[in-house]
Amino acid sequence: MTTATIEKPPAAPAQPLAPLSAPPARTGSAKSSVLLLGLDLGTNKSCVLAGPPGSTDITVSKVLPSVVGYVRDGIVDGIITGNARILYGEDALRQMLHVELVAPLAEGVISRPEAARDFMLHIRQLADPSGRAEIRTVVGVPANAGEPAREAIRRTAQGVFARILLIPEPFLAALGFRDDSRVRQSGYVDPVVNSLFIDIGGGTSDLCLVQGYFPTRDDQISIPFAGDAIDELLYNELGRTYPNNGLSRITVREIKEAHAYVGPSRKPLDIKVVIGGKSRTLELGDAIGSACNTLIDRIYPALTALIASASSDSVVTLLQNIIVTGGGSQIRGIDTVLQKRLADDGYESPKVRLAGQDFQRYVAIGALKAARAARENQWQVLLE
Amino acid sequence: MAGEAQSVQETEFAEAAARARKLFASESEAESLLREMMAEEEGRVAEAIVFAEVLVPMLARRLAVQPPAPHLRAAPPAPRTGPAEARGIADFIDEMLAQDRLGSH
Numbered sequence: 001m002t003t004a005t006i007e008k009p010p011a012a013p014a015q016p017l018a019p020l021s022a023p024p025a026r027t028g029s030a031k032s033s034v035l036l037l038g039l040d041l042g043t044n045k046s047c048v049l050a051g052p053p054g055s056t057d058i059t060v061s062k063v064l065p066s067v068v069g070y071v072r073d074g075i076v077d078g079i080i081t082g083n084a085r086i087l088y089g090e091d092a093l094r095q096m097l098h099v100e101l102v103a104p105l106a107e108g109v110i111s112r113p114e115a116a117r118d119f120m121l122h123i124r125q126l127a128d129p130s131g132r133a134e135i136r137t138v139v140g141v142p143a144n145a146g147e148p149a150r151e152a153i154r155r156t157a158q159g160v161f162a163r164i165l166l167i168p169e170p171f172l173a174a175l176g177f178r179d180d181s182r183v184r185q186s187g188y189v190d191p192v193v194n195s196l197f198i199d200i201g202g203g204t205s206d207l208c209l210v211q212g213y214f215p216t217r218d219d220q221i222s223i224p225f226a227g228d229a230i231d232e233l234l235y236n237e238l239g240r241t242y243p244n245n246g247l248s249r250i251t252v253r254e255i256k257e258a259h260a261y262v263g264p265s266r267k268p269l270d271i272k273v274v275i276g277g278k279s280r281t282l283e284l285g286d287a288i289g290s291a292c293n294t295l296i297d298r299i300y301p302a303l304t305a306l307i308a309s310a311s312s313d314s315v316v317t318l319l320q321n322i323i324v325t326g327g328g329s330q331i332r333g334i335d336t337v338l339q340k341r342l343a344d345d346g347y348e349s350p351k352v353r354l355a356g357q358d359f360q361r362y363v364a365i366g367a368l369k370a371a372r373a374a375r376e377n378q379w380q381v382l383l384e
Numbered sequence: 385m386a387g388e389a390q391s392v393q394e395t396e397f398a399e400a401a402a403r404a405r406k407l408f409a410s411e412s413e414a415e416s417l418l419r420e421m422m423a424e425e426e427g428r429v430a431e432a433i434v435f436a437e438v439l440v441p442m443l444a445r446r447l448a449v450q451p452p453a454p455h456l457r458a459a460p461p462a463p464r465t466g467p468a469e470a471r472g473i474a475d476f477i478d479e480m481l482a483q484d485r486l487g488s489h
Contacts, residue, residue, distance in 0.1 A: 167480060175473065192476075214479035373473035378481060 035059075035133035037161070038367030039123065040140045040169065041153070042066055043105045044202030044227060045327065046119075047364035050127040053372060060127045063360045064089035066202075068115045068122075069099030088122040093250075107203035107224050108142035109149040113156055120160045136379055137161045138367040140169035143206040143220035154382065163379035167370055169363045170197045170208030171215055173325050176366030177355060194314055195321035196306055198299065198338075199363070200328020202227040205299055209306045211314060218309065221302040225295065227327050231256055233291035234284075242282060246275050255284065261332040262292045292331055300341060307347070316348055325355035325362055 069092025
């Protein structure tokens with residue numbers, strides 16, 4: 001079984017953190033109320049859901065690009081809305097000519113601590129504009145993320161959130177995908193009871209066996225090959241096929257997101273782009289298909305390894321509950337290609353399905369569910 | 385810890401025993417008393433070990449933490465086909481935190 005552990009050395013010096021034991025009482029806190037957050041910190045897109053404890057209300061639900069834009073010096077007043085010095089998400093991308101764009105995460109983990117902190121502060125502001133709430137946040141982490149990566153999140157969140165709980169993303173995806181209203185219905189297969197989740201993000205593709213207990217390390221495989229790697233392959237192939245095309249990586253990503261597919265070639269795939277102010281049509285069928293099919297080649301061995309580790313009593317049902325989520329679930333044909341490959345290799349009646357239109361939110365939905373269910377002594381207190 | 389204990393036995397304790405022997409009229413009387421004291425302390429240590437072996441599991445159960453034997457893997461999870469709906473999300477979080485403490489992550 002291939003196990004890849006993602007670790008990024010933290011840049012900031014260590015700060016003391018409270019132990020994982022029961023936190024001190026905060027009944028006398030100056031904060032006015034408690035707000036729970038479910039946070040999916042993605043390499044390319046992040047999702048935050050917020051709501052009060054003891055309720056199913058969701059007060060904030062937002063998907064935003066994981067990018068911070070620091071306004072360049074010398075920008076004339078009035079060019080940037082409100083003359084802000086830092087922009088976030090879509091605002092930063094819209095003003096990319098006037099800002100230095102910084103991605104706080106790479107391969108699913110924090111790589112730019114200062115930008116990550118600014119991004120978290122922005123998320124806090126989105127969730128609690130008053131700034132008065134005591135915020136408790138469940139944050140999704142890539143499967144098998146190492147302790148340095150987890151510690152980087154905790155350190156970045158100090159002074160931003162009052163309490164934190166880190167939970168692997170694939171499990172949160174299963175939790176979020178579960179239809180709680182149908183859990184006791186006859187015939188409903190609870191994804192938390194017996195399923196295999198494939199969460200394809202920007203930095204990592206995480207596979208996780210979820211079978212009624214919290215997944216162990218052996219139940220999770222994280223592959224550092226996902227959306228960003230496909231972008232890079234496509235970008236390089238375009239450079240070979242159409243030298244000096246002048247297309248930016250952002251434009252290449254947009255092309256991928258609009259036309260990505262796996263399986264047999266869909267050539268010709270004619271795509272209109274603007275290069276140097278002039279409209280051109282590029283044939284990209286094989287380039288896109290080749291780049292995306294590489295993802296299948298990377299994921300499939302991990303998929304079969306996890307299937308092999310499931311008990312014989314559970315594997316037949318498990319094969320009926322393979323779910324693809326994350327941005328990669330939007331790649332056309334990914335469900336049928338994986339399903340066919342399993343069937344061709346002799347697996348019994350496999351069924352691979354897509355998570356559906358909420359694919360960007362399931363990790364955050366699961367994180368908010370976890371935040372609502374977490375006991376007091378399960379939270380880690382972050383010292384300010 | 386054993387190495388440190390042996391070091392103390394060979395240095396500080398040896399020096400104290402040598403000083404104590406000088407206080408007795410005969411060497412045999414001193415040795416007899418030292419053997420008696422060592423046997424008494426070894427008994428106390430053995431009782432403390434037994435006490436800890438009984439107390440630690442009790443504390444662990446109360447704190448919902450299972451201490452591992454160093455040479456064993458993490459304790460196996462709940463049965464794989466068990467009804468998850470009967471176990472709440474907080475129970476899953478407990479399992480996760482237990483794994484974290486065992487170093488599974």
